[in-house]
Amino acid sequence: QSVLTQPPSASGTPGQRVTISCSGSRSNIGSNPVNWYQQFPGAAPKLLIYTNDQRPSGVPDRFSGSKSGTSASLAISGLQSEDEADYYCAAWDDSLNGHVVFGGGTKLTVL
Amino acid sequence: QVQLQESGPGLVKPSQTLSLTCSVSGDSITTGGYYWSWIRQHPGKGLEWIGDNHYSGSSYFNPSLKSRLTISVDTSNNQFSLKLGSVTAADTAVYYCARRRSYRGVNWFDPWGQGTLVTVSS
Numbered sequence: 657q658s659v660l661t662q663p664p665s666a667s668g669t670p671g672q673r674v675t676i677s678c679s680g681s682r683s684n685i686g687s688n689p690v691n692w693y694q695q696f697p698g699a700a701p702k703l704l705i706y707t708n709d710q711r712p713s714g715v716p717d718r719f720s721g722s723k724s725g726t727s728a729s730l731a732i733s734g735l736q737s738e739d740e741a742d743y744y745c746a747a748w749d750d751s752l753n754g755h756v757v758f759g760g761g762t763k764l765t766v767l
Numbered sequence: 768q769v770q771l772q773e774s775g776p777g778l779v780k781p782s783q784t785l786s787l788t789c790s791v792s793g794d795s796i797t798t799g800g801y802y803w804s805w806i807r808q809h810p811g812k813g814l815e816w817i818g819d820n821h822y823s824g825s826s827y828f829n830p831s832l833k834s835r836l837t838i839s840v841d842t843s844n845n846q847f848s849l850k851l852g853s854v855t856a857a858d859t860a861v862y863y864c865a866r867r868r869s870y871r872g873v874n875w876f877d878p879w880g881q882g883t884l885v886t887v888s889s
Binding site: 658688689691693699700701702703706707712744746747748752753754755756757758759760761 | 814816818828867873878879881882
């Protein structure tokens with residue numbers, strides 16, 4: 657069971673806006689920034705959003721992140737078929753001398 | 768740009784030690800502000816952070832794996848390695864190496880290696 661909680665699945669039709677939630681606790685999301693990773697089948701994960709809401713170069717502005725308290729969200733607007741992938745949130749956790757925690761992942765399906 | 772590449776045996780026997788190396792190109796492993804990390808993904812499952820090391824020797828480990836874990840940085844060859852002892856079938860996974868940016872409280876993994884599947888079986 658993952659420390660950060662994500663819905664196992666999400667879906668939307670092309671053009672729609674979908675959000676994926678990530679819930680944690682005071683020692684992780686409540687105290688540290690959240691990052692999001694995108695993973696296509698058979699490929700390595702790729703950094704999608706860092707420090708809550710920052711996009712690396714090359715990531716479309718259709719992807720956005722936010723954080724409030726002990727929860728974070730990834731939003732994808734103007735959904736496209738190529739956005740179908742697994743999405744993971746992650747954060748530093750200050751407990752137990754410090755370690756990284758991931759969410760269980762959300763499989764996004766574009767209908 | 769920085770690239771990471773994992774290498775090592777794809778098959779390890781139960782109770783033995785899993786050993787992997789990650790070669791770094793495009794930047795020095797001694798560049799400040801980075802930890803060199805290992806992350807794994809069990810078949811069909813999510814991501815699990817294993818641990819990481821800074822070239823200075825500072826390290827962090829997943830509490831559940833710490834007792835079996837060694838991560839070291841080889842600055843002369845610009846690579847870092849993972850050793851996980853007393854493996855069982857539960858350690859079968861795709862193992863990724865990644866660079867963790869770490870400064871002023873922020874952390875993120877970028878880039879990642881392509882991953883290597885390690886199977887624990889007799």
